[in-house]
Amino acid sequence: MGQSTTPVLDRVGFAMLSIIMISVLVTASSVFGTSSNPKGVSIPLQERGSPLAKDGVIIPEALARLAYWDAAKQHAKINNSGPPNNSSSLFRRHSAPLESKLDDILWVGEIEIGKPRQRFRVDFDTGSSDTWVFSSTCVAPICSSKNKYIASESSTSTLQVGEFKKDYFDGTEVSGPIYADTITVAGLSAEGQWFSPIDQVNNMEDYGRDGLMGLSFMSISQLKAPTFIGTLLSQKKISKHIFSMRLSSGSGSELFIGGINPSKYRGELTYVPLESQTMWIVKGSASANGRNGFNGNMVIDSGTWV
Helix, strand or coil: CCCCCCHHHHHCEEEECCCCCCCCCCCEEEEEECCCCCCCEEEECEECCCCCEECCEECHHHHHHHHHHHHHHHHHHHCCCCCCCCCHHHCCCCCCCECCCCCCCCEEEEEEECCCCEEEEEEEECCCCCEEEEECCCCCHHHHHCCCECHHHCCCCEEEEEEEEEECCCCCEEEEEEEEEEEEECCEEEEEEEEEEECEEECCCCCCCCEEEECCCHHHCCCCCCCHHHHHHHCCCCCCCCEEEEECCCCCCEEEECCCCHHHCCCCCCEEECCEECCEEEEEEEEECCEEEEEEEEECCCCCCC
16 A cells, blocks of 8 residues: 555645634534545544533543643654653543533544445544554453454455554553455545554543544554545545544534535635644644633644543
8 A cells, every 4th residue: 555645745734614622512613634625425423422521510630631641642743752751551541432422522433344344433533543443353341342343254354464553642552453454434435444453452441432543644653554535535536635524512513525515614714734744733822811821733633532
């Protein structure tokens, strides 16, 4: 598999239609890619919750865990280094997907892998670049209730050389073999897409998902392979390297691949340059009560609990 050399990948921009970082109570929309294109396919998203709040009341301990986790993530991904010296394993992930559960936070939708197709509900994460699902060979307790990938039942499955291993900054650790297979999302199929059916899991909370699909850049991929969007582009399944998300605490959340859904926003799009082609990092600022609280790089991350 080769990475697409289409020039649009060098001019990738990000447009915020509304702020994505306060997604607990506010509807947000975001666009990733190059110039807008109304054509594309829509994937309904469902929201999962986080332990930041219970019955509308913020939990201080959960907020403290979030502050540490985000600090570690910013440090590593913006500075291209590891986490701070403090041990991130002290804190565990406490969030879930695009299907209103708990108190709104993670965003999940449906994908299919193989032939015949095996169905999974995954977290669409703009903060990472790899795709993984649980394997049929996983014996960890968390795997028992999951949809699991059975390689032997797919006629298009091929085992690749190497092993996938990923340590997340909240202490979650996953690993497994590397496979190539056809991955389909909303009728768009990426043939020979690399992913990992993970068979080793440590320190993972159960968020009601079967896996994760990364939507960031290949440069930070542990698989060292193009992302699902990149593969679609190289196989000419989409004409532009662009996708958009509409995130809502109510209904109507979606991932839109290959364009921007004009029915999901009003007004003009505003594009801002990327600071790095590792993640969706842009310059931004935040203020409260008229006072500036932050000015610098921000990670646009659909997998973060803010």
